[in-house]
Amino acid sequence: MGAILFALLLWEIVALIVHQPVLLPTPIAVLQRAWRLPQEAAFFRSVWYSLSRITLGFLGALIAGSVLGALAARFRLVEILLFPFTATVRSVPVASFVVIALIWFTSSALSVFISFLIVLPIVYQNVKDGFSAVDKKELEMARVYRVPPLRTFRIVYLSKIKPFFLAACHTACGLAWKSGVAAEIIGIPNYSMGERLYMSQLTLDTVSLLAWTFYIVLLSVLFEKLFLFLTEKLLKRLSRV
DSSP states (O other), X not given: OHHHHHHHHHHHHHHHHHOOTTTOOOXXXXXXXXXXXXXXXXXXXXXXXXXXXXXXXXXXXXXXXXXXXXXXXXXXXXXXXXXXXXXXXXXXXXXXXXXXXXXXXXXXXXXXXXXXXXHHHHHHHHHHHHXXXXXXXXXXXXXXXXXXXXXHIIIIIHHHHHHHHHXXXXXXXXXXXXXXXXXXXXXXXXXXXXXHHHHHHHTTOHHHHHHHHHHHHHHHXXXXXXXXXXXXXXXXXXXXX
């Protein structure tokens, strides 16, 4: 709290020195605007629009990345075949993918695709590393004692994969929101949070722009905390069964 108050105080001082609300409004003005935003009719519609699509892209990438990571760890050929795709996604800027995706999809599907594309290689790499970290001696012992495959997965694999998977989720949650909203700013789908940011920039309404940014950051943090909490609970329960 002390660090937050210090940052707000520094922001207030710089804003007073600049004395140009278009360039840098005061934090009080931004917080007042953020307080009024939920009273507008389109606010919750915009929040739901972006939240549902970014979540859909994130969860889709989580499932696809986990499956592909497990296959790549098991079969060397799969890892080799997927290498050009994962390397390309990691290196090509998000804006390039957005422009290409606008040719393929409508703007309403843009944030789903971009969130999926950005999260996929992170989950894939971490899950692959998690499977690769499994001790071969433990697997051999499980085979010798004829431990059922499902129990082997819970006892041997899950304990090794868990830290890698949680680390991937921790990184991917923030990136999903950043890339998803960035895609909305370029594609400008109706009733999205990205569209609200774009319109605020067009009208030089910096106060509204920062107020919407505040809600985007807040949603991103809450989404990450809630998802990681539920995931850890689920993994602990699976480990105890």
